[in-house]
Amino acid sequence: MSVSRYYDVKRDERGQRYLEPYINGFSLLGLPLLNKESAFTREERRLLGLEGLLPPHVSTLEEQKERHYRRYRLQSSDLEKHIFLRTLQDRNEVLFYALLADHMSEMLPILYTPTVGEAVKEFSAIYRFPRGFTASTFDIDHVEQTLANVPLEEVRLIVATDSSAILGIGDQGFGGLAIAIGKLSLYTAAGGVGPDKTLPVGLDVGTDRQDLISDPLYLGAKHRRLTGEAYFQFLDKFVEAVRKRYPKALIQWEDFSKDTAFAVLERYRKVLPSFNDDIQGTGAVTLAGVLSACRVKGELLGDQRIIVYGAGAGGIGVAWALKQGLMREGLSEEEALSRLFVLDSQGLLVEGRRMEPYKQAFAQKAAALEGWSYTGNVPNLIEVIQNARATVLLGLSGQPASFTEPIVKAMLANTPRPAIFPLSNPTSSSEALPEDLVRWTHGTAMVAAGSPFAPVEYEGRTYPVGQGNNAFVFPGLGFGAVLAQAQEVTDAMVLEAAYALYDYTSTHHPDRVYPPVGELREVSKFVAARVIRRAIQEGVARSEKLKHLDFTGLKDFVEDRFWKPQYLPFKPPK
Secondary structure, three states, X not given: OOOEOOEEEEEOOOOOEEEEEOOOHHHHHXXXXXXXXXXXXXXXXXXXXXXXXXXXXXXXXXHHHHHHHHHHHOOOOHHHHHHHHHHHHOOOHHHHHHHHHHOHHHHHHHHOOOHHHHHHHOHHHHOOOOOOEEEEOOOHHHHHHHHXXXXXXXXXXXXXXXXXXXXXXXXXXXXXXXXXXXXXXXXXXXXXXXXXXXEEEEEEOOOOOHHHHHOOOOOOOOOOOOOHHHHHHHHHHHHHHHHHHOOOOEEEXXXXXXXXXXXXXXXXXXXXXXXXXXXXXXXXXXXXXXXXXXXXXXXOHHHOXXXXXXXXXXXXXXXXXXXXXXXXXXXXXXXXXXXXXXXXXXXXXXXXXXXXXXXHHHOEOHHHHOOOOOOOOOOOHHHHHHHXXXXXXXXXXXXXXXXXXXXXXXXXXXXXXXXXXXXXXXXXXXXXXXXXXXXXXXXXXXXXXXXXOOOEEEOOEEEOOEEOOHHHOHHXXXXXXXXXXXXXXXXXXXXXXXXXHHHHHHHHOOOOOOOOHHHHHHHHHHHHHHHHHHHHHHOOEOOHHHOOOOHHHHHHHHHHHOOOOOOOOEOOOO
């Protein structure tokens, strides 16, 4: 089977890859996976019917990158830069990824958080080019036929969102498709998954935003969201269609509301390989960062008393990962839970108070609060810090500026080097600004944030701000699972990704909480190899040829399969 109905990727007698197109002329220039623009050779122009349609000069990829980077720098705002890059991707994918690979640190905040939040809000207004697949309430009853319209035949990785809880900005309806597009851009640029092996998916089950429904320019389904049994019938039909069309595909569930994220994950994770980045990816990257903070401080994870401020999908995912990390150090489950204090908008999770079922596993026993001093029915954040003698404070609440100076001073009273991570995205939702955390703790706090922040200058010293970005985990986790042909993404594989990130940081940046974003590609390769090894150990890897490789062999295999943005020669079929 060819990669696409429009072309295939083949190898010649020397094993070199080339493209065999099934279209030519002006039509070929309309496919971003095939278009080289001015870089088509003179021979390719003659064979493909492109003579006279392109500038006379044959450009190199380096020349094209320089030309487009100059134009990129002239854009007047971050959103305009985002649109510029997305337009380039919709025209020439190889050039887009080559440019992104060269400027990863600069462009990641433009293509992903925080700018992607604005792009999501404006998605209908800035819509330009059909990318990905949308399953809507208008066509879900014949979704198998609509999915057949996708021109890619070998999709291996799908990011699917119902747009109900995008970053910290909530229900965004059809606009959430921009998140799936952005995630898959990182899977390719940082994770090595070929762009013709990926598919962004919007699950348009409606929106509860009346302003969107009333907007004549809104492009999504203009009705209230499906709920209950109707909602899951919709997802069942989509999942079954994916199983039939792309039986080797993995699904990353993205930005589902806390009410459905856990239910969707549990319903389908054994039906087809899948994971939820908001729950599992956030948990893994946070565990890795906390472990690194402990290493820098010369302490153990088991020495910490940890507050998770925010009990949505991300917060509970972080609590789960930290519990696993504490148990890995030899603590019992009960001991691990006694060191974890999870708060929602009502205060500390404590047995006996009302809360959603998915939170109950992390509720403190009432007896654990004996001797505590607090004023309300349950302790609030500063009361938990003071009574629990917390040493680690993790923000996943989406509540901006909630880590105030008194909160931070209370942390500093418990430990000379508190770890404080305001992880909520986008930047406008961050629980604190890193510069304030450094200043309030006189430079002693271990600081990481969910969004990118510049290093902090304080009293003649420079303090790097680690970015607890899920992009350090999900590309390698997904790519490793795909290469292993894993029949399931197990909890152990998720945790392996966390410890792989920790080990990479320890080896290459022993004084940092996270590596620089510019090293995403190398991090992803290392994470992928570790995930493959764990999948083999777990007995879920279906790829027989990998089971006899040592770790060096697995790293070599990942490197060989890692997609690189370079133009392939064209050879039309004879």
